[in-house]
Amino acid sequence: MYPQEFYESLKRVEATRKARLNQVFPRLSMEERSALLEKFHPDYKKETMREISVGISKGEKTPHEFADLLEAYSYLDPKRFVIPAPKYEVDVLIIGGGGAGVAAALTASEVGADVLLVTKLRIGDANTTMAQGGIQAADKENDSPAIHYLDIMGGGGFKNIPELVRALVNDGPEVIRWLEELGVIFDKAEDGTMLSIHGGGTSRKRMHPCRDYTGAEIMRCLKDEFLDRKIKYIEYTASIELLKDNVGNCVGAVLVNMETGEVFTIKSKTTILATGGAGRLHIQGFPTSNHYGATGDGVVLAYRAGAKLIYLDTIQYHPTGVAFPEQILGQLITEKVRGLGAQLVNAYGEQFIYELETRDVVASAIIREVQERQKGVVTSTGGGVWLDTPLIEMKFGKGTIQKQLPAMYRQFIKFGIDMTQEPVLTYPTQHYQNGGILCNEFGETNVPNLYVAGEVSGGVHGRNRLMGNSLLDVLVFGRRAGRHAAEKSKEISKIGEPTLLHLIDYHSELKKLGIPESRRSPMILPDYRPQEFRGKFHFLSKLTEFNAERNNI
Amino acid sequence: MMKDFARIYIMGKEYQVPRHLTILQAIEHAGFLFVRGCGCRGGFCGACATVYRMRDSYKLKVALACQTKIEDGMYLAQIPFYPGNKAEHNIASLTPTTETLCMLYPEIMRCISCGSCSKVCPQDIKVMDYINAAIRGDYKKVVELSFDCIMCGLCATRCPAEIVHYYVALAARRIYGAHIMKKAPHLDKRLQEMKEKKFDPELEKLMRSSVEDLKKLYASRDIEP
Numbered sequence: 162m163y164p165q166e167f168y169e170s171l172k173r174v175e176a177t178r179k180a181r182l183n184q185v186f187p188r189l190s191m192e193e194r195s196a197l198l199e200k201f202h203p204d205y206k207k208e209t210m211r212e213i214s215v216g217i218s219k220g221e222k223t224p225h226e227f228a229d230l231l232e233a234y235s236y237l238d239p240k241r242f243v244i245p246a247p248k249y250e251v252d253v254l255i256i257g258g259g260g261a262g263v264a265a266a267l268t269a270s271e272v273g274a275d276v277l278l279v280t281k282l283r284i285g286d287a288n289t290t291m292a293q294g295g296i297q298a299a300d301k302e303n304d305s306p307a308i309h310y311l312d313i314m315g316g317g318g319f320k321n322i323p324e325l326v327r328a329l330v331n332d333g334p335e336v337i338r339w340l341e342e343l344g345v346i347f348d349k350a351e352d353g354t355m356l357s358i359h360g361g362g363t364s365r366k367r368m369h370p371c372r373d374y375t376g377a378e379i380m381r382c383l384k385d386e387f388l389d390r391k392i393k394y395i396e397y398t399a400s401i402e403l404l405k406d407n408v409g410n411c412v413g414a415v416l417v418n419m420e421t422g423e424v425f426t427i428k429s430k431t432t433i434l435a436t437g438g439a440g441r442l443h444i445q446g447f448p449t450s451n452h453y454g455a456t457g458d459g460v461v462l463a464y465r466a467g468a469k470l471i472y473l474d475t476i477q478y479h480p481t482g483v484a485f486p487e488q489i490l491g492q493l494i495t496e497k498v499r500g501l502g503a504q505l506v507n508a509y510g511e512q513f514i515y516e517l518e519t520r521d522v523v524a525s526a527i528i529r530e531v532q533e534r535q536k537g538v539v540t541s542t543g544g545g546v547w548l549d550t551p552l553i554e555m556k557f558g559k560g561t562i563q564k565q566l567p568a569m570y571r572q573f574i575k576f577g578i579d580m581t582q583e584p585v586l587t588y589p590t591q592h593y594q595n596g597g598i599l600c601n602e603f604g605e606t607n608v609p610n611l612y613v614a615g616e617v618s619g620g621v622h623g624r625n626r627l628m629g630n631s632l633l634d635v636l637v638f639g640r641r642a643g644r645h646a647a648e649k650s651k652e653i654s655k656i657g658e659p660t661l662l663h664l665i666d667y668h669s670e671l672k673k674l675g676i677p678e679s680r681r682s683p684m685i686l687p688d689y690r691p692q693e694f695r696g697k698f699h700f701l702s703k704l705t706e707f708n709a710e711r712n713n714i
Numbered sequence: 715m716m717k718d719f720a721r722i723y724i725m726g727k728e729y730q731v732p733r734h735l736t737i738l739q740a741i742e743h744a745g746f747l748f749v750r751g752c753g754c755r756g757g758f759c760g761a762c763a764t765v766y767r768m769r770d771s772y773k774l775k776v777a778l779a780c781q782t783k784i785e786d787g788m789y790l791a792q793i794p795f796y797p798g799n800k801a802e803h804n805i806a807s808l809t810p811t812t813e814t815l816c817m818l819y820p821e822i823m824r825c826i827s828c829g830s831c832s833k834v835c836p837q838d839i840k841v842m843d844y845i846n847a848a849i850r851g852d853y854k855k856v857v858e859l860s861f862d863c864i865m866c867g868l869c870a871t872r873c874p875a876e877i878v879h880y881y882v883a884l885a886a887r888r889i890y891g892a893h894i895m896k897k898a899p900h901l902d903k904r905l906q907e908m909k910e911k912k913f914d915p916e917l918e919k920l921m922r923s924s925v926e927d928l929k930k931l932y933a934s935r936d937i938e939p
């Protein structure tokens with residue numbers, strides 16, 4: 162239910178609706194796009210970033226919130242922590258149970274490797290499950306991997322790593338077939354033709370949706386297959402550090418059981434980090450669309466182990482996060498809503514941007530409309546603009562929203578807002594980590610035997626990912642990393658002795674910089690308790706004791 | 715009590731929390747740190763299944779803690795885990811016959827049509843109806859009715875026949891997707907073309923192009939209406 166003070170604006174939106182129905186706001190020229198981004202995109206605010214002062218990618222910029230985690234001490238003191246004998250020894254250790262991790266586990270086990278997957282929450286409690294809009298792949302007659310390639314490069318500001326993009330577009334069709342065979346139910350016509358649609362920045366209709374539960378549908382099928390194959394896994398267990406041998410190979414990880422506080426190690430021939438993104442850092446105070454565990458842990462772990470970063474200074478703000486009601490602030494209103502014809506209009510019912518420009522551009526335009534032009538709707542948490550959803554049913558007929566956007570419809574109707582009748586209020590939300598750990602087309606990082614896959618990695622999307630390409634990314638590179646890591650593990654006969662030597666230099670650098678020892682990472686979970694309850698997490702108490710002891714010395 | 719605060723009971727203990735919060739936020743506000751019972755925070759993962767009743771009522775209600783605003787007098791408990799039985803299968807070798815689902819999950823035959831499962835579903839899915847469809851081997855119906863299931867598990871907690879509905883639905887959907895739904899014909903074609911490396915020259919050419927040239931190509935690319 163909207164508050165009284167919105168009514169006037171709602172009336173204006175309604176009044177202009179009919180006239181707008183077939184009006185398309187002109188697309189911006191390349192110059193107009195750049196000007197808009199420079200002035201309004203959060204990434205372009207210089208004071209919100211700083212150069213990283215430690216580690217291998219020293220000097221590169223990243224938001225303060227990320228820098229704080231990179232410029233932080235491990236929970237483990239490398240000089241005093243006695244590395245426990247490994248609880249498990251496996252060929253391939255996979256950290257993170259979202260789409261990338263589970264896809265990697267499936268291919269690694271197909272190659273015959275002994276695989277163990279550990280994850281912080283449950284398998285599938287992950288950003289993958291939340292993806293609504295769809296997955297891209299160039300599988301139609303009028304499309305090709307080359308056309309897909311060009312779209313991706315343009316979206317990414319032409320900064321993408323070409324070999325990674327080639328892998329992404331070339332594996333696309335195969336991944337879709339693989340999903341079909343696993344039983345994923347895409348939106349299809351009777352004869353099997355995909356009902357694919359546009360997404361922001363696509364030149365062909367190559368987004369494959371499963372209603373608006375695309376990620377959930379893919380993830381539950383992957384998870385079910387994973388369980389069917391009886392692959393080993395441990396849930397509610399976070400990796401807090403990687404282990405390396407004395408010649409620099411990654412040889413496993415240190416983990417903490419988040420229910421009992423048990424600290425243990427796993428020794429592995431190869432290790433794949435698939436820990437996903439970092440929305441829960443709430444960069445610049447933005448709300449987020451991400452799951453509870455999206456705290457950037459993998460970037461921290463890999464970086465401390467010596468892996469290089471790329472483009473960690475670009476964060477994707479999804480243009481249409483929920484701006485009202487505040488209970489679901491920041492949650493996603495899928496781009497599919499715009500794909501189906503809902504327009505963005507200001508408080509006066511005027512269009513101000515073409516809805517399917519790339520996300521960075523649309524987000525900037527909304528920020529401009531609200532902050533500079535002051536033409537947004539004011540709310541207790543800030544403001545927003547309208548996403549005029551009733552247009553969808555005017556275009557495609559009654560019932561379209563409930564059929565194609567059931568999750569969206571449900572989300573709003575729970576709070577008394579019927580999006581078939583009324584528009585929904587929206588403002589950008591922190592959504593995706595465009596950059597991450599640098600890797601090659603097999604997911605290998607510069608640290609031997611350490612792989613990354615999925616949102617934790619960087620390079621393939623350049624400086625801005627297009628919708629639908631990250632579900633593809635997690636599956637393409639998850640599968641590639643799994644296969645490659647499994648093959649590689651066969652070449653390794655003996656795993657080196659695990660050490661934390663890499664932390665010694667890192668910690669002394671931090672000390673030299675005067676960084677307080679109380680600053681520890683990875684974050685593991687965001688802490689939304691009131692200030693008076695915050696502090697060390699109970700499951701880290703064993704490590705806290707240990708640290709207290711150290712401080713006494 | 716201040717008017718902006720509500721009184722809620724978390725596992726029987728009283729707390730006062732700001733009225734505008736969701737159940738999830740309210741539990742955090744009371745000082746709890748979630749390890750279990752919270753996953754996506756967006757209504758997609760089913761980790762936050764919650765059972766409650768109002769203080770003066772015997773009627774049990776359910777909610778997704780992340781999608782539901784608190785109300786004064788809620789008596790809350792979460793069900794973060796339920797030991798549901800999943801039949802292991804090999805999807806490729808399953809056949810979509812009328813009996814397949816009953817063979818995988820014979821307990822569905824014990825359904826007494828009490829409707830408890832449908833009543834308890836926070837997604838308002840007609841759970842009992844899809845179980846009946848599963849018994850009949852009507853895969854399409856199961857798919858239609860169950861697609862929005864987020865596997866929170868509340869249905870299974872209430873079932874007198876010990877059915878684990880969400881796994882039955884998942885098996886039905888996977889069988890339908892893999893064996894009944896037609897594979898995309900354009901995909902067959904594309905996969906063949908990929909095998910023949912039909913697009914490689916064009917792609918290699920783009921990879922070798924300068925950024926300036928790519929920019930021109932990008933700006934002038936035609937866009938499917």
Ligand SMILES: Cc1cc2nc3c(=O)[nH]c(=O)nc-3n(C[C@H](O)[C@H](O)[C@H](O)COP(=O)(O)OP(=O)(O)OC[C@H]3O[C@@H](n4cnc5c(N)ncnc54)[C@H](O)[C@@H]3O)c2cc1C
Pocket residue numbers: 256257258259260261262279280281282283284285286287288289290291292293294295296297375376398399400401435436437438450451452454455456458459493592593614615616617628629630631632633635683685
């Ligand atoms: C709301 C939303 C909508 C989206 N819509 C789309 C879309 O329509 N199309 C599209 O292509 N993309 C979409 N995306 C993006 C896409 O879903 C994600 O980028 C992608 O799924 C990430 O997959 P992943 O496997 O890399 O990470 P995740 O799926 O997030 O999985 C990472 C897993 O690792 C675990 N983990 C984290 N840290 C640790 C640790 N220290 N130890 C152990 N485990 C850990 C996490 O808990 C999580 O389970 C969307 C994202 C969101 C949030």
Ligand code: FES
Pocket residue numbers: 751752753754755756757758759760761762763778779780781864
């Ligand atoms: S936390 Fe995922 S559904 Fe509520």
